[in-house]
Amino acid sequence: MTETTAARNPRSRRRLLRATVLSSSVAASLVLVPLPFATAAPSADAVVSEVYGGGGNSGATLKNDFIELANKGGAAFGLDGWSVQYISGTPGASSTWSVTPLSGAIAPGGRFLIAEAAGTGGTVALPTPDASGTLALSGTSGTVALVQGTAPLTCKTAADCAADTRIRDLVGFGTAVVHEGSASAAGASNTASVARGAGLPDTDDNAADLKAGVPTPVNSKGETADAGDGSGATGPTEPGTVRIHDVQGNTRISPKAGSTIPGIPGIVTGVRTTGSKGFWIQDATPDADPATSEAIFVYTGSAAPTVKVGDSVLVTAKVTEYYPSFTGGSQSVTELSAPKTTVLSSGNPLPAAVRLDGRSIPAAYAPEAAGATIENLPLQPAAYALDLYESLEGMRVEVADARVVQATDKYGELWVDASCEDPATRRGGVVYLGYDRPNTGRLMVQSLIPAAEGAFPVANVGDRLTGTTAGPLDYNQFGGYTVAATTMGALKDNGLKREVTARPLPSEATIATYNVENLDPSDPDEKFAQLAQGIVTNLRSPDVVALEEIQDDNGAVNDGTVTAGATVAKFVAAIKAAGGPAYEWRSIDPVDGKDGGEPGGNIRQGFLFNPARISFTDIPGGDATTAVDVTGTGKATALTASPGRIDPGNEAWTTSRKPLVGQFSFKGKPVFVIANHFNSKGGDQGIDSRFQAPTRSSEVQRTKQAAVEHAFVAKLLAADPGARVVSLGDFNDYQFSPALQTLTEGGVLRDLVNELPASERYSYVYQGNSQVLDHILVSPGLKRQHVDYDVVHVNSEFAAQASDHDPQIVRIKP
Structure with missing residues (x-):
């Protein structure tokens, strides 16, 4: 499994992912000339947005006091090492500030909820707080401060606190002596909080900036304490002036x-x-x-x-x-x-839906901001697709006769392409051909239709939702802009078939790669059988199969097990049961927990090979930490260990799979095969990021990995310029990426996917884009006329999958 699309829960997880710290945005405090009343510096980012001290008191609905923070800035505001502090409204000589330490971050435009002491009354719990403390706030009068540090403040007057540079923001309420500006915020009670108004004003005058009202605690996920049941018992009776x-x-x-x-x-x-x-x-x-x-x-x-x-x-x-x-x-x-x-x-007609198609969706995807946020740029819906979708956020939209470009998944969602301008694959998807060509018409489809009124369509790539699919335009973390369908088009089956590769000649060695998606003995027999059928029928039992994501013998159980003999034995037995050959196996067990992937799984690459067709040259000395090298020259060129690992101690492979190289012999001629699984795309910003261009931070490590492997292949070719090298596997990157450009630099290897028609360059489908993550590369010693390459589409385009990757195969005449 490519870790950008790791296992997830259904859409119910939409609000269970919490923002984590990206960076701190801590501006220096300003020293102002004293005014008639004491002030600190207005905050451009973090402020105390709401304070409530009546929790659990007589007449209160909420059970707890709370302090809510907000971030007005354009970057995450880090809270590690910060605190909120409280002192009574009229502090005496023995009064001290009470402290709640903080950690985490406030997202730009986001909230951060701190639950404080509970009273004995109230019936409604706060939404899940982002932090908790035990401060017992007064319901009517007191002072709260956001402080850099956790040492208790010592100031007890407005002037002294305004001079304390550790205080980022301060709110005095009721009749508090310590406040910002002319007076404390008025009106706090057992049933009323004080909160900032529109735009989170911070003029450093509490009386002007904060007003009393019904408490409205909001946490970083946007959750609230209000039941929101639509009863109307306390709802508005007249429309306001804001639309x-x-x-x-x-x-x-x-x-x-x-x-x-x-x-x-x-x-x-x-x-x-x-x-x-x-x-x-x-x-x-x-x-x-x-x-x-x-x-x-x-x-x-x-x-x-x-x-x-x-x-x-x-x-x-x-x-x-x-x-x-x-x-x-x-x-x-x-x-x-x-x-x-x-x-x-009730029963009112709905506003007309906006039609999304090739005429309405711009060809350009997003404005360029040199990697910065585009959040504050005025929307240009006629110029950019992302701006169009944002300008329609929540509105009814529709697509007509929409082509499915990613199959239905187990979460009840699929992808369609609303624009006929996006480049199509020959099997009905849309192909991703460059960072500057993200394909603007891709939209996820989910359903708001009750299951009793119609099941979600089970569609493959190339099928169509005929008629109209319509509903509000939503946005979620797993797919970006989404039609939350209240009307679903009828499914038209396009009859997509799983491919079978061409039959090889007896003189051709066949070498394949297959990511088998975290395979371990606990997986159902059906998965083993489907994968085996793919190898025997669709790949026609290759002479060598490089496998990625073979897990150890107890899968994700994290107990130090690193052997994979049981996993492989079950797979080889399934292949034999499907009519395939009696494959043998070579691999190297990793060091526990050092190769990334699912914790406890210890995924690794390995070679299956058919000894009746090709032989493996066993050379002792290879293990998890010993680097393989090249020995000899010309026809005597060989590996120092087979199987062996390429420079496993290099920092490029930290928490990532190390390439496995094996020396084979086909009809008396050596063939060097490298099985790869480069580091995942985890941590990269998505195509639809609010930062444009998106940051692809994981590229850095993959490019380093490519450089290490490039150096090894170059050394092999220096010893024997005619050496037959096949490097293959899940590189977790595109043919146009820096990693693949590094790997092919100087013609040391050539990426065979580039020799396919553009419409066939894919092995994986993500967010509606058919794209290349798996590759087979060959050295110059394997001439074009002696190489035949095929991506065999058996998984990525189908709702029923044995893996999320398509296998690939190359036929060579050494």
């Missing part, structure tokens, strides 16, 4: 983020009762600006909404920005949280 397009604004971040907006009107266009629960509303009277979306998702937390599609509603709620995958660079989703909802009427 959805005002909330959405003309950039990716709402100008109203952090504000609680009363009486937002809209028509319910979709309801989600599982996973991330909530509903979409859309304004039936849009404005004239194409950059401002007319719809928004209303997040109801753990409670399933009771509104129905077609309801006309008023919603009073807090505007939040939710990042489905902050560390992955995802876009944010502007949402309404902690909603109070009133249903005005």
Whole structure:
């Protein structure tokens, strides 16, 4: 399994991924000339956004006090080593500051919730806090500070605290002596918090910046404490002056983020009762600006909404920005949280859906920002596909007669391509041919339709959803922009067949690569049988098969086991049962926990070979930590160990698989085969990242790995320029990537995928893009006329898969 698409839970995990620290954004404190009242420096990033001390008190609904932080900045604000601190409203000589240490980070535009002491009353728990402490805040008067460090403050006056450079932000409420500006924020009580208004104002005047209101705690995941059940008992009765397009604004971040907006009107266009629960509303009277979306998702937390599609509603709620995958660079989703909802009427017609097709989707994908965020750039929906999708966030969209470009997966989702302009594979997908060609029409499709009203279509690549597929345009961390379908097109089967490679000549050696996706003895017999059938039938029993992701004998059990004899024996038996040869096996057990992959799995590469057709040259000396070398020259060129590992101590292979090289003999001629599994793409920003161009941090290690292998092959060819070398496997990178360019530099190896027609260059499908991750490369000693290469499509395009990779095979005449 390529680790960018590691095993995941269903969409219910949408809000269970928490932002982690990327970097700290800590600006130096400013020293201001004293004013008539004491002030610190207004914060451009982290602020105390809400304080509530009435938790569990008489009349309170919430059980706990809380402090909510927010980040107004454009980068993550690191909290490691920081604290929030509290002192009473009228501190005396013996009064001290109480401390809650913090860790983690606040995402740009995000919230960070700190649960404090609980009272004996209240009925509603806070949403899952990002941090917890035991501060017993007063419900009516006190001071809270965000502090760099965890040592208790010593200041007890407004002036002294304004001079303390450790204090990033300070909120005095009620009649607190210690406050910013002219006075403390008024109105705190057992039922009211003090919170910043629209845009999180911070003029360093607590009385002006914070107002009292119903407590609305929001954590970093966008979760709230409000049930959001749509009962209308406490919902608004009159529409306010703010409309959805005002909330959405003309950039990716709402100008109203952090504000609680009363009486937002809209028509319910979709309801989600599982996973991330909530509903979409859309304004039936849009404005004239194409950059401002007319719809928004209303997040109801753990409670399933009771509104129905077609309801006309008023919603009073807090505007939040939710990042489905902050560390992955995802876009944010502007949402309404902690909603109070009133249903005005039902059965209303829905706003017309926007048609997405080759005419409406721009050819350019995203604005370029030299790797910086595009969040604050004005949207240009006519110029860029990502801007178009953002300008339609939450709105009803539709695709017609849509071609499936990624098969239905086990989570009930598939991908279609809405643009006929994207380059098609010959089997119906869209092919990814360069970083500058991301294919703009790709959209995920999920369903809001109850299972009782129709099962989700089980589709393969090339099938079609005929008619109209329509629903709100969502965004999630696993796939980007998604049609949450309330209407699903009818499935038309295109009859896609699994490929079978050409029959080899007796004079040809056949060498294949197959990533068998974390294979271990506990996998069902069906998986072994399907993989074996692929080798015997579809690959026609190659002479050599380089396997990737063979796990140790107890799979993911993390007990120090590194042997894989049981895994391989079960696989070889399955191949024989499918009518294949009695393969033999060569590999090297890794050092426990040093090769990456699933913890405890100890994945490794290995060679299956048919001794009736090709022989393996066993040369002792190879182990997990000893580097293989080259000995001899000309026809006497050989390896110092076979099997052996290429420079396993090199830092390029840290927590990654080391290439396995073996020396074979076919009809008396040596053939050197290198089995590869380069490091994963984990940590890379996605194509649809809010950073453009996206950062592909994992490329650095793969490029180093390619350089190490390139040097080894060059040494082999220096000893014998005519040496027959086949390097193959899961390189976890594209034919146009720096890693593959490094590996082929100077013609030491040539990547055979580049010799296929462009429409056939793929072995894997991810986010609707058919792409190359697996490769077979050969040395100059294997002339073009003696090499026949094939990617055998048996998995990546099908809903039923034995692996997520397609195998590849090369036929050579040494």
